[in-house]
Amino acid sequence: MVLTAREIWTALHGMVFGAAYLLAFTAGLVGLYSLRESWVTGKGIAERIMRLKWTTGIMSILSFLTVFSGTYIVYPWYRAPAPEGADLLEYPRNFLLADPNLSGWHTFGMEWKEHIAWFSPILTVAVLYLIFRYGPMLAQDKYKNLRWMIVVLFLLSFATAGVAGLFGALITKAAPIL
Amino acid sequence: MNAQTKSIPSGPAAAAMISAGIGGLTIGILTTGAVLSEALKNALVLYTPAGPLSGKTTFGIAAWLLSWLILNALWKNKDLNLRSAFTWTLVLLGLGLLLTFPPIFEAFEA
Numbered sequence: 001m002v003l004t005a006r007e008i009w010t011a012l013h014g015m016v017f018g019a020a021y022l023l024a025f026t027a028g029l030v031g032l033y034s035l036r037e038s039w040v041t042g043k044g045i046a047e048r049i050m051r052l053k054w055t056t057g058i059m060s061i062l063s064f065l066t067v068f069s070g071t072y073i074v075y076p077w078y079r080a081p082a083p084e085g086a087d088l089l090e091y092p093r094n095f096l097l098a099d100p101n102l103s104g105w106h107t108f109g110m111e112w113k114e115h116i117a118w119f120s121p122i123l124t125v126a127v128l129y130l131i132f133r134y135g136p137m138l139a140q141d142k143y144k145n146l147r148w149m150i151v152v153l154f155l156l157s158f159a160t161a162g163v164a165g166l167f168g169a170l171i172t173k174a175a176p177i178l
Numbered sequence: 179m180n181a182q183t184k185s186i187p188s189g190p191a192a193a194a195m196i197s198a199g200i201g202g203l204t205i206g207i208l209t210t211g212a213v214l215s216e217a218l219k220n221a222l223v224l225y226t227p228a229g230p231l232s233g234k235t236t237f238g239i240a241a242w243l244l245s246w247l248i249l250n251a252l253w254k255n256k257d258l259n260l261r262s263a264f265t266w267t268l269v270l271l272g273l274g275l276l277l278t279f280p281p282i283f284e285a286f287e288a
Contacts, residue, residue, distance in 0.1 A: 075228055076228050
């Protein structure tokens with residue numbers, strides 16, 4: 001069993017950075033949802049805020065690693081034009097576009113994925129900043145609305161990363177980067 | 179009260195949210211713009227192997243960070259209506275997401 005350098009980068013992009021981001025989301029969401037002074041003691045709030053800072057901080061790094069490795073390392077291999085007479089299996093974009101049954105993976109899937117993915121780090125960093133800036137106050141009833149706004153932004157960051165991750169996996173299945 | 183009681187104005191929160199929306203909308207505008215204008219599409223190629231995606235996302239990130247810097251400087255000590263700021267954020271993000279949705283931007287293709 002041997003992985004090429006391209007396969008290793010593709011796996012790092014999707015299965016390490018991207019998948020770790022998606023997995024960490026659950027921890028962040030639970031932390032945000034339960035951040036209420038009527039549910040948790042002062043020590044509990046301090047512990048939750050610290051955990052949220054770590055979780056969203058790591059998620060911010062992972063989301064940027066995912067989009068940068070995707071855009072600047074993996075995507076150029078995907079979109080490289082095939083020379084005349086080349087084996088299209090080595091040129092995923094051309095391979096997909098050459099088959100009407102598969103072209104939608106590029107014209108819809110990749111075209112959506114490559115753009116929507118970049119919403120995720122922006123939203124994750126916004127959530128990270130709000131947690132750092134407002135900290136334990138977010139547990140107060142007075143800041144209940146802000147807490148829910150952060151939850152919505154966090155859900156959006158996950159949804160955009162989820163769309164990108166799902167299409168990434170499906171496109172890789174249809175036309176792997178070899 | 180368990181949590182700390184000091185208060186922070188809502189301005190920094192509004193700035194962080196709205197600037198995220200501005201970043202998203204910029205990516206959306208550039209994505210549809212690149213379909214409408216061949217010149218813009220070519221100008222967005224900052225890194226040839228990645229094509230115009232490199233410019234769309236670089237300028238999107240720049241718009242997000244720059245607008246955040248400016249809005250935060252303007253609003254850091256102000257108490258703003260967070261509901262209104264959040265609504266604007268969702269509108270900006272929604273427009274950005276629509277403009278990056280292939281059936282929408284491909285409708286502008288010549």
